[in-house]
Each structure stands twice: as structure tokens, then as C-alpha cells.
Amino acid sequence: MYQYDQYDQKMVDTRVEEFRDQVNRRLAGELTEDQFKPLRLMNGLYLQLHAYMLRVAIPYGTLNGKQMRMLGHIARKYDRDYGHFTTRQNIQYNWIKLEDAPDILADLASVEMHAIQTSGNCIRNISSDQFAGATADEIADPRPWAEILRQWSSFHPEFSYLPRKFKIAVIASDEDRAAMRLHDIGIQLIHNDAGELGAKFFVGGGMGRTPMIAPEIRDFVPADELISYAEACLRVYNRYGRRDNKYKARIKILIHELGAEEYIRQVEQEFTHMKELGLNPPVEELARITGYFADPPFEDGASDDIDLSDPDFALWVDQNTAAHKQAGYAIATISLKPRSGIPGDASSAQIDLMADLAEQFSFDELRVTHSQNIVLPHVKKSDLYTLWQKLDEAGLAPANLDLITDSIACPGLDYCSLANARSIPLAQKISERFADLGRQRELGELKLKISGCINACGHHHAGHIGILGVDRKGTENYQLLLGGSAAEDTSLAKITGPGFSEDGVIDAIETVTDLYLEQREDGERFIDTYRRVGMERFKEAIYG
Amino acid sequence: MVEVIRMREDEPHEEPAVSLDAFLDQTNATAVRIEAGEDARQLIPFLDRLALIEVDFPVFGDGRGYSAAQILREEGYTGELRASGDVLVDQLAYLKRCGFDAFAPDAPINPQVMAQALDRYEDVYQGTTDSRAPIWKLRHA
Structure with missing residues (x-):
């Protein structure tokens, strides 16, 4: 994986000093909260309901054991002994003191990490495929491209006061594990007819109050024009994105209002001008970065045989491991969705253990997924049983990847100042109701996503089953949505009808899953049956 | 009275800046002020005779002026x-x-804090019109 050189290190070290100075000026009263707010936000520091929350960047979700261990250290030393892995492949801490924040950033910088631009109206952490570099279905590793974009977007002077936040994802396979088309810019690496590697751009996707799927706006951008093309996309947005209403300020609204064709015309005009400005790193820079993502030293001829005589282990292998490009290896996903747990939370001891296991069994690499789980990307199949035993002892071996209890949930009203309803207790209750693993596996792949308000941090629009918490006359009320997908078959879920109480919405989910079991045809997942049968049939079952 | 901080060697321009509309109407003005929503590209035909362009930031979070300046x-x-x-x-x-x-600036800026802020970062990651060499260029020099 990528390693900082002296330039990268100096940038984050300088950032720590800058923020220390800004915090001191804030504490001394030289900065008002209004003036300080955008500065702290660009260092990932939010003011939540009860305390400051710090969001730490994990670029494209990739980190090593040492970095992971530092995340555990921060949880122990500065927080309440746990951290929360997020849908942006980051981690956040919920109980941070402002005066500690500079020290935390210094600790992070000591392991080549930071919290730069994890918040604010700027270009956020670049996300990517959690199976990058390990899966056979990618045409190239997308992470070097994400790293080029990370460096370009860090401290970008023209694009740090955008109309609204800006999220970019890069993938390199047809199967989309990163919700690419639900980003402000989604990039898919492709080969053109001449066999050159380049980027297909989708712009203007997103969730929030007005969910939209990004339209394709350019079928091929060459590697050595990537940055000037991205600049052109951003400049049109920075100049013409709406600033009169923060709920209409995302780029998706601009593109929706202009029409994709007009947006493309303006971007192309800007691009023609910008590609002459010398903004693009040479191909040698992409090659330099790509070198850091070379395959680890896999063992040739490692066996593909796995002893599955332990039935619990066999279930975990079946559910939580994926095919690796290298014979004898597997991609293992650690589910952070135990029964009654908080989706995405891990204790410092669990974080430390995952760091150890990555070093021991996965060439010192971990990934964070947008579904709030952790991946060990390169595990030898003959090590899987030992790995699983250690995970199981630590409560890290739920065999529920992509099943109904592997839900995404936002922090909700337990933490968030924007929320209308709690998300976490609902996720916990659902995990109780559907605790039986046999039943979950019978239901098969089922993406359940819960947001505590219309800002949609819990991705409810993209859930096969989505839940949206609203406030109805002072009581929490939950709307049920069906039919969303964040995968390559991207679709937006639709609301079934009137909302429910907390228990009521769980009953409704059960009604819906029962109908699926009754209606499904051979090999159909829940989403397939829903698409074939249609909303009306499901509505009838729910509302009678 | 707003104090102007200048980082140029030449003498301050004496003529007051006129609005973009007024500038486009009159042929001889040499100083213009553009508001956040106005299109800086309208000035391109006149850049040779302009000595001062003022770009207004109604609130610091309105970043349109950054693009105007770059253009x-x-x-x-x-x-x-x-x-x-x-x-x-x-x-x-x-x-x-x-x-x-x-x-x-509407409110005075502490010169010491300003000096620190401007000198803090030795390197930059991206090319802009300030001509500083981005880090990728230093790496492949």
C-alpha cells in the first residue's frame, strides 16, 4: 500500500501545527465559533449532540496493522474505548474533547494518517472498492488513481469552499462494491479501444434529501488528463452550483437543473482550456504510486482446500469469504454486525486484534467497507480456520455478510444533532428478530439500510429494504422503503406508504420478507423478486 | 475605513473600482469590482487595460471568487x-x-498571524496560477 515520502509527511505534520494554532486561537477567543467551524470541519471535527466527534480519513478504505492499532490507541486514550467505522470507509470517534484534537492529529500523523477534509464543503475522502488488488474481476487496481486524486484534492485552494460537500469514488470492475454512481463523481477505470487505461466519469449522483443516480458524462478520460478533467467538473460546479439553499447545493441538483447535456457542454469547454494548463502529473507519477500497490509475495501453489468439518466455520467461509485472484487465497470480511451490536462499532481491543490478524494473516493489510465492515484482503485458505477461531473468540465472526442483519445504520438520534429518530436501537432490534442464521441465509442477500433522518447517511435510498426515521408530532416514526440498490444495478428505493412505530416497522419487514419467500422463483434474491413482482403486491401485504 | 493589504511592488491604483455593469457600459474604466455571482470571463476582452480587479466575498464560505481569480x-x-x-x-x-x-478585509487582520498563515506550507499538491511547483513535479524533477 501507499507510503508517504518526505513531502506527504511534511504536509500532514504542517496541518497538525496549523490546527493546533487554530484551536489555541479558538480557545483564546480570537476566533468566533462561526469562523472556527469551517476550519475544524476541514479537520473532521463536528460538534454533535453531546460532544465533539472526530472523523479520521482512511483513504480508499485501506490501512495497515500499525495504523489500525493507532485507531485503537485513540479510542482508548481519547474516547470511550471504541470507534465507529463509517459508510465513507472512515472511522469516527464520538466523545472527543476539543483541546485533545491537535494531539490526536499528531498521533495520526505519526502513522501517516490524518483527518484532512473528512468534513466541510470540500472534496472528501476518496472511496474505493474494498476488494481492490485482491479480486479477479478488476481491470486494474483503482487505488493508485484514488491516491492521485487524494493528493490533488488535499488543500485544494480553488475547491475548498464549494457550495456543498463533494464525494468521489473510484472502482475498476463492472461489479460495483462502492456505490459508485451514488457519488458526486463516480469513476470507473476502463480500457479504450486502443487498450489504454482511462476513466469513465459519472457525475451528479448522491443520496440525501434528493437521491439521484449519476449520469455518465464522459466515456473515457486518459490517465494523463485525469486531473484537468476533474478540475473542469469541479470548476463548473464551484461557479454555478446553488448557494442560496444548502439542501439544493449538491452537484446533483445543478446537473438536474441544467440537464446532463448542458453540464457536459460546459465541462468540455472548461476542459479544453484546462488541459493546456499543465495540471496533470506525468504518467511516471501514476507509475510511482502504482508501485506501492504491487501484489504482496503470495505463496505459489497454495492449496485451495479448506477443511470445513467445523459447521460454524463452514458457514462463515460460505458467507464471509470471497474469491481471490490468487489461487489458494481468499478475501475475508469481518462483520461488525453482531447480534444486538451497534453496526460499525469496534472496541479498542477488537481493533487491536484486527491489526494483529492483518499482520499475521493478510500481508499487513486491512480495508474498511462502505457497509461498515472490515476486510482482510489476502488470507491464505489454509490459515482461514485459525483466523476464524481468533475472530470468533473476540465476537468478530458473525457469519452474516450481506444478510439482513448486516445492516448499515447512521448514528441517529443517539449521537447526531440532525437526526429525527434513533437508528441504532432499531438495527439492534432487527438483529434480534432475525437472529436465527438459518432464517437469514434462507432470505439470502438482503441489504437493509437505516437512516435517522432525510440526510440519508444510512443509505436508506439504496437499501433493498430501506428505513427512514422521521419525527411525527414529537414521536419517532419509521418509513419503509423497498427496491434500492447501491450495486452495479443501481436503483433508488421507494416509500411503501404510511410510517410505523419501531416495532411496527420490524413487523412490516417480516411481512415483506415472508412475501418474498412465498413469491420468489428459482435463484431470485429479494431485490429480484421485488423488481419482478412490483411495489403494489408488497403494499397490499403490508397495509392490507 | 478598510485597510488594503497589498503584496505587490507597484503603486496602488488610484481610480475607484466600478461595478461590472458600469464597467461594461463605459469604455475607459481601469478598475472594476465583481460580485460573487458575476462571470469573470466577461472581463477577458478588457484585461489589458485593467489595473485593478476587486472580487467580493459576501461571506468567507462563498468560494466562487476563488474560481473567478483563477480564470x-x-x-x-x-x-x-x-x-x-x-x-x-x-x-x-x-x-x-x-x-x-x-x-x-472587512475586519482587520493581525499581521503576525497573517505572516504565519502565508508561510506555513512549504509545498503544495496541485498546480494553480501562483506557479508554485506541485509536489509531483518536485518528485520527478
């Missing part, structure tokens, strides 16, 4: 480019990177 410098404008309005010390470094070389 003007990319088109070869060499006169004074002044950021006015809600211009705060913590935005100065980015403003300078986008080509501003004068600041007319």
Missing part, C-alpha cells in the same frame, strides 16, 4: 487582484494560491 490569471491578467469583504486570515493562503495579491 482571470489563467487568461493572463497581471494587474492587482484584490479580495474584498469577509476575508479572514485562515483563507489568505488559498486566496493567494488562486492569484489574489491584495486583500481588503
Whole structure:
């Protein structure tokens, strides 16, 4: 994986000093909260309901054991002994003191990490495929491209006061594990007819109050024009994105209002001008970065045989491991969705253990997924049983990847100042109701996503089953949505009808899953049956 | 009275800036002020005779002026480019990177804090109109 050189290190070290100075000026009263707010936000520091929350960047979700261990250290030393892995492949801490924040950033910088631009109206952490570099279905590793974009977007002077936040994802396979088309810019690496590697751009996707799927706006951008093309996309947005209403300020609204064709015309005009400005790193820079993502030293001829005589282990292998490009290896996903747990939370001891296991069994690499789980990307199949035993002892071996209890949930009203309803207790209750693993596996792949308000941090629009918490006359009320997908078959879920109480919405989910079991045809997942049968049939079952 | 911080060697331009509409109506003005929503590209035909362009920031979080400045410098404008309005010390470094070389902040800026803010980062990750060599260029020099 990528390693900082002296330039990268100096940038984050300088950032720590800058923020220390800004915090001191804030504490001394030289900065008002209004003036300080955008500065702290660009260092990932939010003011939540009860305390400051710090969001730490994990670029494209990739980190090593040492970095992971530092995340555990921060949880122990500065927080309440746990951290929360997020849908942006980051981690956040919920109980941070402002005066500690500079020290935390210094600790992070000591392991080549930071919290730069994890918040604010700027270009956020670049996300990517959690199976990058390990899966056979990618045409190239997308992470070097994400790293080029990370460096370009860090401290970008023209694009740090955008109309609204800006999220970019890069993938390199047809199967989309990163919700690419639900980003402000989604990039898919492709080969053109001449066999050159380049980027297909989708712009203007997103969730929030007005969910939209990004339209394709350019079928091929060459590697050595990537940055000037991205600049052109951003400049049109920075100049013409709406600033009169923060709920209409995302780029998706601009593109929706202009029409994709007009947006493309303006971007192309800007691009023609910008590609002459010398903004693009040479191909040698992409090659330099790509070198850091070379395959680890896999063992040739490692066996593909796995002893599955332990039935619990066999279930975990079946559910939580994926095919690796290298014979004898597997991609293992650690589910952070135990029964009654908080989706995405891990204790410092669990974080430390995952760091150890990555070093021991996965060439010192971990990934964070947008579904709030952790991946060990390169595990030898003959090590899987030992790995699983250690995970199981630590409560890290739920065999529920992509099943109904592997839900995404936002922090909700337990933490968030924007929320209308709690998300976490609902996720916990659902995990109780559907605790039986046999039943979950019978239901098969089922993406359940819960947001505590219309800002949609819990991705409810993209859930096969989505839940949206609203406030109805002072009581929490939950709307049920069906039919969303964040995968390559991207679709937006639709609301079934009137909302429910907390228990009521769980009953409704059960009604819906029962109908699926009754209606499904051979090999159909829940989403397939829903698409074939249609909303009306499901509505009838729910509302009678 | 707003004090103007200038980072240019030449003498301050005496003529007051006129609005963009007024500028486009009259042929001989040499100083213009553009508001956040106005299109800087309308000035491109006149850059040779302009000595001062003032770009207003109604609130510091309105970042349109950064693009306006970049566009003007990319088109070869060499006169004074002044950021006015809600211009705060913590935005100065980015403003300078986008080509501003004068600041007319609504509230006075502490010169010591300003000097620190402008000198803090030795390197930059991306090319802009300030011509500083991005890190990728240093790596492959």
C-alpha cells in the first residue's frame, strides 16, 4: 500500500501545527465559533449532540496493522474505548474533547494518517472498492488513481469552499462494491479501444434529501488528463452550483437543473482550456504510486482446500469469504454486525486484534467497507480456520455478510444533532428478530439500510429494504422503503406508504420478507423478486 | 475605513473600482469590482487595460471568487487582484494560491498571524496560477 515520502509527511505534520494554532486561537477567543467551524470541519471535527466527534480519513478504505492499532490507541486514550467505522470507509470517534484534537492529529500523523477534509464543503475522502488488488474481476487496481486524486484534492485552494460537500469514488470492475454512481463523481477505470487505461466519469449522483443516480458524462478520460478533467467538473460546479439553499447545493441538483447535456457542454469547454494548463502529473507519477500497490509475495501453489468439518466455520467461509485472484487465497470480511451490536462499532481491543490478524494473516493489510465492515484482503485458505477461531473468540465472526442483519445504520438520534429518530436501537432490534442464521441465509442477500433522518447517511435510498426515521408530532416514526440498490444495478428505493412505530416497522419487514419467500422463483434474491413482482403486491401485504 | 493589504511592488491604483455593469457600459474604466455571482470571463476582452480587479466575498464560505481569480490569471491578467469583504486570515493562503495579491478585509487582520498563515506550507499538491511547483513535479524533477 501507499507510503508517504518526505513531502506527504511534511504536509500532514504542517496541518497538525496549523490546527493546533487554530484551536489555541479558538480557545483564546480570537476566533468566533462561526469562523472556527469551517476550519475544524476541514479537520473532521463536528460538534454533535453531546460532544465533539472526530472523523479520521482512511483513504480508499485501506490501512495497515500499525495504523489500525493507532485507531485503537485513540479510542482508548481519547474516547470511550471504541470507534465507529463509517459508510465513507472512515472511522469516527464520538466523545472527543476539543483541546485533545491537535494531539490526536499528531498521533495520526505519526502513522501517516490524518483527518484532512473528512468534513466541510470540500472534496472528501476518496472511496474505493474494498476488494481492490485482491479480486479477479478488476481491470486494474483503482487505488493508485484514488491516491492521485487524494493528493490533488488535499488543500485544494480553488475547491475548498464549494457550495456543498463533494464525494468521489473510484472502482475498476463492472461489479460495483462502492456505490459508485451514488457519488458526486463516480469513476470507473476502463480500457479504450486502443487498450489504454482511462476513466469513465459519472457525475451528479448522491443520496440525501434528493437521491439521484449519476449520469455518465464522459466515456473515457486518459490517465494523463485525469486531473484537468476533474478540475473542469469541479470548476463548473464551484461557479454555478446553488448557494442560496444548502439542501439544493449538491452537484446533483445543478446537473438536474441544467440537464446532463448542458453540464457536459460546459465541462468540455472548461476542459479544453484546462488541459493546456499543465495540471496533470506525468504518467511516471501514476507509475510511482502504482508501485506501492504491487501484489504482496503470495505463496505459489497454495492449496485451495479448506477443511470445513467445523459447521460454524463452514458457514462463515460460505458467507464471509470471497474469491481471490490468487489461487489458494481468499478475501475475508469481518462483520461488525453482531447480534444486538451497534453496526460499525469496534472496541479498542477488537481493533487491536484486527491489526494483529492483518499482520499475521493478510500481508499487513486491512480495508474498511462502505457497509461498515472490515476486510482482510489476502488470507491464505489454509490459515482461514485459525483466523476464524481468533475472530470468533473476540465476537468478530458473525457469519452474516450481506444478510439482513448486516445492516448499515447512521448514528441517529443517539449521537447526531440532525437526526429525527434513533437508528441504532432499531438495527439492534432487527438483529434480534432475525437472529436465527438459518432464517437469514434462507432470505439470502438482503441489504437493509437505516437512516435517522432525510440526510440519508444510512443509505436508506439504496437499501433493498430501506428505513427512514422521521419525527411525527414529537414521536419517532419509521418509513419503509423497498427496491434500492447501491450495486452495479443501481436503483433508488421507494416509500411503501404510511410510517410505523419501531416495532411496527420490524413487523412490516417480516411481512415483506415472508412475501418474498412465498413469491420468489428459482435463484431470485429479494431485490429480484421485488423488481419482478412490483411495489403494489408488497403494499397490499403490508397495509392490507 | 478598510485597510488594503497589498503584496505587490507597484503603486496602488488610484481610480475607484466600478461595478461590472458600469464597467461594461463605459469604455475607459481601469478598475472594476465583481460580485460573487458575476462571470469573470466577461472581463477577458478588457484585461489589458485593467489595473485593478476587486472580487467580493459576501461571506468567507462563498468560494466562487476563488474560481473567478483563477480564470482571470489563467487568461493572463497581471494587474492587482484584490479580495474584498469577509476575508479572514485562515483563507489568505488559498486566496493567494488562486492569484489574489491584495486583500481588503472587512475586519482587520493581525499581521503576525497573517505572516504565519502565508508561510506555513512549504509545498503544495496541485498546480494553480501562483506557479508554485506541485509536489509531483518536485518528485520527478
